[in-house]
Amino acid sequence: MTCETIARYGCASTAMCYVMHTSAVAAIMLRPTPELIDKYIRPLNSGKLGTLSYSDPETGSHFWYPISSGAEKTDGGYKVRKKASWTTSGGFADFYVVQTTSPNFTGYDDLSVFVIDGADVQSQPSLWDALGLRGNQSGPIQVDNVEIPGEQVVGPLGDGASSNDEAVDPWFLIGSSSVWNGIALGAIDIAKRHTTRKKHVDVGMRVADYPTIQDYVGEAVMDTNACRLFGYSVAQACDTATDDNTKTLAPGETARADFLHWLWQIKFEAAKNTAHVVDKMLHACGGSGYKRDMELERYLRDAKAGWVMGPTNEVLRQFVGKAVLLGFESLDYWNQTYNRRAVENEVKKLDAAGKRELAEQLLAEVAASEAKAE
Numbered sequence: 001m002t003c004e005t006i007a008r009y010g011c012a013s014t015a016m017c018y019v020m021h022t023s024a025v026a027a028i029m030l031r032p033t034p035e036l037i038d039k040y041i042r043p044l045n046s047g048k049l050g051t052l053s054y055s056d057p058e059t060g061s062h063f064w065y066p067i068s069s070g071a072e073k074t075d076g077g078y079k080v081r082k083k084a085s086w087t088t089s090g091g092f093a094d095f096y097v098v099q100t101t102s103p104n105f106t107g108y109d110d111l112s113v114f115v116i117d118g119a120d121v122q123s124q125p126s127l128w129d130a131l132g133l134r135g136n137q138s139g140p141i142q143v144d145n146v147e148i149p150g151e152q153v154v155g156p157l158g159d160g161a162s163s164n165d166e167a168v169d170p171w172f173l174i175g176s177s178s179v180w181n182g183i184a185l186g187a188i189d190i191a192k193r194h195t196t197r198k199k200h201v202d203v204g205m206r207v208a209d210y211p212t213i214q215d216y217v218g219e220a221v222m223d224t225n226a227c228r229l230f231g232y233s234v235a236q237a238c239d240t241a242t243d244d245n246t247k248t249l250a251p252g253e254t255a256r257a258d259f260l261h262w263l264w265q266i267k268f269e270a271a272k273n274t275a276h277v278v279d280k281m282l283h284a285c286g287g288s289g290y291k292r293d294m295e296l297e298r299y300l301r302d303a304k305a306g307w308v309m310g311p312t313n314e315v316l317r318q319f320v321g322k323a324v325l326l327g328f329e330s331l332d333y334w335n336q337t338y339n340r341r342a343v344e345n346e347v348k349k350l351d352a353a354g355k356r357e358l359a360e361q362l363l364a365e366v367a368a369s370e371a372k373a374e
């Protein structure tokens with residue numbers, strides 16, 4: 001996997017830009033049109049760069065919930081607004097694949113995808129300053145009611161949720177997992193190089209001769225290879241389901257999306273593993289690893305991005321556990337399913353006056369929404 005190799009040999013930021021680029025291209029290629037191909041895909045040969053801008057400052061890690069965005073139909077196309085707190089390659093990309101609520105949207109599962117040209121995007125890349133991945137410029141961007149031609153919608157209106165499951169998530173989760181695995185491999189390489197060279201003259205041993213250090217490296221290699229093979233097998237399942245990415249999928253038809261549950265798991269495991277491995281390789285290298293010149297510290301900082309990058313590992317482990325225990329439909333991405341158990345439990349705690357107050361409040365809300373609907 002290219003992303004794994006780029007990250008292993010020291011450029012995780014470039015690898016993440018590449019992941020976002022290929023995910024943006026995959027989102028377009030899920031619903032290709034002659035216009036989108038001519039404008040965005042053919043020029044890729046000349047080095048054009050794309051990216052994804054999905055996450056929203058108001059909803060944080062719930063990047064599938066674009067509250068600060070929207071689109072409306074105009075005569076020739078759409079007027080699009082988008083606010084994103086994070087966008088890899090923000091300010092440098094030639095095109096941005098963005099997700100917004102649909103024109104005349106009916107609820108937060110009614111999302112649409114548009115391509116916005118770099119010239120129409122406001123950004124201040126110089127403000128990006130973070131613990132790791134310092135080269136990937138994941139700063140905020142804004143698309144301020146920009147008018148775009150109708151050909152720049154990707155897929156039919158309302159296709160956002162399914163294009164997310166079928167293209168964006170699979171490509172992003174496989175690609176980013178490869179980056180986290182590459183960082184783990186790179187940290188192991190550095191630890192191997194250092195511990196096999198550094199000698200303790202008093203006991204005549206190299207650091208690598210201590211069984212403790214051998215244990216650290218042995219466990220790191222096995223855990224990282226488990227993550228890699230897990231990632232490869234899910235990637236292969238996606239390839240098989242799409243006849244090596246040649247299958248044309250109609251809106252609503254799924255292939256890679258059938259493996260979403262597994263895709264979440266590979267990202268969780270790779271991000272968890274890399275954070276652990278970089279810590280252990282630092283321990284193996286001792287104080288020398290703590291100094292910048294060995295460059296292990298950069299791998300350590302870059303690795304920390306895996307856990308917090310959406311979908312975060314907190315969100316993923318809950319998705320997986322909840323889906324296993326209560327079924328996929330219980331996940332309620334868009335906060336639409338009524339949790340009767342929780343409500344009834346809370347209501348039980350109210351006295352008669354509290355229940356009356358709540359009932360009156362609810363009846364007033366019903367009256368207001370009925371009046372609005374008339």
Ligand SMILES: Cc1cc2nc3c(=O)[nH]c(=O)nc-3n(C[C@H](O)[C@H](O)[C@H](O)COP(=O)(O)OP(=O)(O)OC[C@H]3O[C@@H](n4cnc5c(N)ncnc54)[C@H](O)[C@@H]3O)c2cc1C
Pocket residue numbers: 020051052053054055056059060061062063084086087088089133138305308309310311312313314315318
């Ligand atoms: C280096 C980097 C690059 C990025 N690049 C891009 C990009 O190119 N495009 C893009 O669209 N986005 C990008 N993002 C944004 C990313 O996907 C998230 O939206 C962002 O990291 C959320 O940050 P936040 O501070 O709002 O976290 P918050 O959502 O406030 O999270 C705070 C804590 O709450 C936890 N939490 C949140 N929701 C739940 C829940 N339901 N259950 C349990 N715990 C929960 C989180 O796991 C975390 O521990 C990038 C992020 C990073 C770090």
